[in-house]
Amino acid sequence: MERPRILIVGGGFAGLECARRLEHKLAASEAEISLVTPFSYQLYLPLLPHVAAGVLTPQSVAVSLRRSLHRTHIIPGGVIGVDPAAKVCVIRKITDEVIALRYNYLVLAPGSITRSFDIPGLTAYARGMKTLAEAAYIRDHVIAQLDLASTTLDQRERESRLQFVVVGGGYAGTETAACLQRLTTAATRRYPRLDPAMIKWHLIDIAPKLMPELGDKLGNTALQILRARGIEVSLGVSVAEVGAETVKFTDGRVLPCRTLIWTAGVAASPLIGTLDADTVRGRIAVTAEMRVPQFDSVFALGDAAAVPDLSKGDGAVCPPTAQHSARQGRRVADNLVAALHNEPLQPYYHKDLGLVVDLGGKDAVSKPIGVELKGVPAQLVARGYHIMAMRTNVAKFRVGANWLLNATAGDDFVRTGFLARQPARLRDFEYTDAYLSREQVRQHAQSLLAKG
Template sequence: MSPPRVLVIGAGFAGVECLHRLERTLRPEEAELVLVSPEDYQLYLPLLPHVAAGLLTPQSIAVSLRRRLRRTRYAPGIAVGVDHERRHVTVRTPEGHERALRYDILLLAAGSTTRLLGIPGVREHALGMKTLAQAAYLRDHVIGQLDAAAVATDPAERAERLRFLVVGGGYAGTETAASLQLLTSAAVRRFPRLDPAELSWHLVDIAPRLLPEIGERLGDDALRALRARGIEISLGTSVARLTPRSVELTDGRVLPTRTLVWTAGVAASPLMTTVETELARGRLVTTAEMAVPGAPGVFAVGDAAAVPDLAKGGDAVTPPTAQHSQRQGKAVAYNIAARLRGTAPRPYYHRDLGLVVDLGDKYAVSRPLGIGLTGLPAQAVARGYHLAALPTLTARARVLVNWTLKAATGDDFVSTGFQRGRPATLPQFEHAELYGGGGADAAPPEPE
């Protein structure tokens, strides 16, 4: 008789952390461990802006699953449907075929996709910062705009190519704008025909404050630091329409540009809608033990789950942060093992340890354990936190070496061209188009 199968969907912080713990907790005869993911690596998402800016190589933050997980069977593909009554998940393989994987216990840790908000043109023309491919593509695109501007004879085209917009004043958008503005400011000096004064960077957000997650004082410090670098910041403003060569803002301005980076929030993976249980703003509602009511044997964690935040109390749910995802992965591993062994589960409880925002150029704002820091001390905390949070010694070594080399030698501002000619829209990069027709409603093959 084969052991019960634990099927994990998603190789993010929560899914990989759970499997890592289960490998150490359960004997092989207690459970078969299977992971479904389109990629064979765990992405350290907080450092994506460093990849886009050239501070890190892509491999530095792509942690090999085979190095981290020794007993788990990796099944390449994208989960597109869950049938909790028949206990199987429909998976689209890299070749485009569908297969059904059975499970005894299912962990949904599928993460999130970029929230598009239905604004005209964003789906077709905006660039994202959610995947490794998007970060690499964005770097190539930005350097490509400098190349094209340097040979442009039309002043209007030149202005379009040298104006860059980032939408979203949270953690991801602020770091992306700060990192890429430093990249272009350094790169433009290698282009004899370009004047650094021609560069134009804009950060736009509908919220009244920058970085509201980190507190008013530190958000204001970050605002002053970015404006001192020449980044124009427009708060209380969003995008009304985007075209290939301009963006119309809700305050009436129309800015000619060829580059808009969209980081205006995330939405739970569309896979959650196929489970057919209660959702809260697209996230699966769970108990404090991360079990999904009405779906026996199903757990959900991370960005895909509305897990009660016992530290805050009331109706609060944990925010979609890497910190909570990683700790929920550890906690749900205990509860999955408890279910298999017939022991009591534990509710998830974690008090937020604070946020770190690396703005580059020896400046950051950080709030470790509620203590507000700015400048170089904050950047030391931010980078020290990332080094400690990276899951393997190899990843830490690669990141540290990359940072050191960049500080010592600078950047060559090379456009790799790896993504040239490939689709570049947000839904295509994030596989969102797979959740249209078919999926859970299609007739899948017999479960494996």
């Protein structure tokens, strides 16, 4: 008898945890597990700001899937469409070859992309912080601005190169601004012509509070830390227009600036749009057991799914965080095992473990299990949490060693140049235009399956 195929879409927190749990709970004879992902690593997203700041090497946060998984078949590519009626996924391999793959059970964990808005110049000039390539690019770009500013005699050019804007007052934006500001401040010791006062960092958000999930006390503490370090934080403000050398804010200010880092939230993967399914603010609607009601044997979770938050009720859905995604992955695996054994499925219920925000150096705020911390104790909790959350001992060692090296030897200001010729627009690194329409998916599925 042919083994049922469980096909997992996405190798992030949700997809990896689901595959790991399935390997643990199912014998090889019970199911064939396949995972589709363009990269052979799980990106540890919370530490991307450390990569952008050069505190961690890119390899440190790229957790090897082949070290984490032992009998899951990893398909190098991306799912560009799903035909649930035929139980077929259309996959574009990294060679651009398009194939169709049947499944018995489908786990949709394609993650999210950077959310953007119809702001003039945004898609042309903004840089994201959602992928490893974007973090590496931003590091090179920021150091390039220092290099160029230190050699130009044009005061206007120098001013535009030394003003940096980060949009988004959530965890990603706040940590990105904090870590990169620390890098550029340290850099002035290596650039004799640059005065620290010349370098200006701006963090803006349309919300009235910085990281409201932290609560008023810790949120204000984080705000005070940033402002004490010279970061100008503007709340209730967004971007009105972006140019090659200027940024205009909604409050009327126009800044000379060549670096806009956009972290203003995420949107579900465009893959969700290829399915004829109900959505909640762009995320596919699922039950508390994470089943997609319209389709047989399809589960969805992570950033791309609107999973009911039973701990809050009143129609609330779980926020798109790594903590939720990892736990949902394990619950979906348990439910897949239950489905194979004809047992009842269990709902996902989240128990919050707290929040950690690493602001670089000795600065941090944390709220583990409801206890509010700041400074070195918060930093120890934050970094300890990240080490424990990484899925291989090699990754844990690399991250710990990088932190130790940076703490003792300081920062380097080296441009690798690997991505110097890349346009680096949001769609270039996040492949937002790679997906098929529903009709194209059906046609591809029928055509490719007919060929066998």
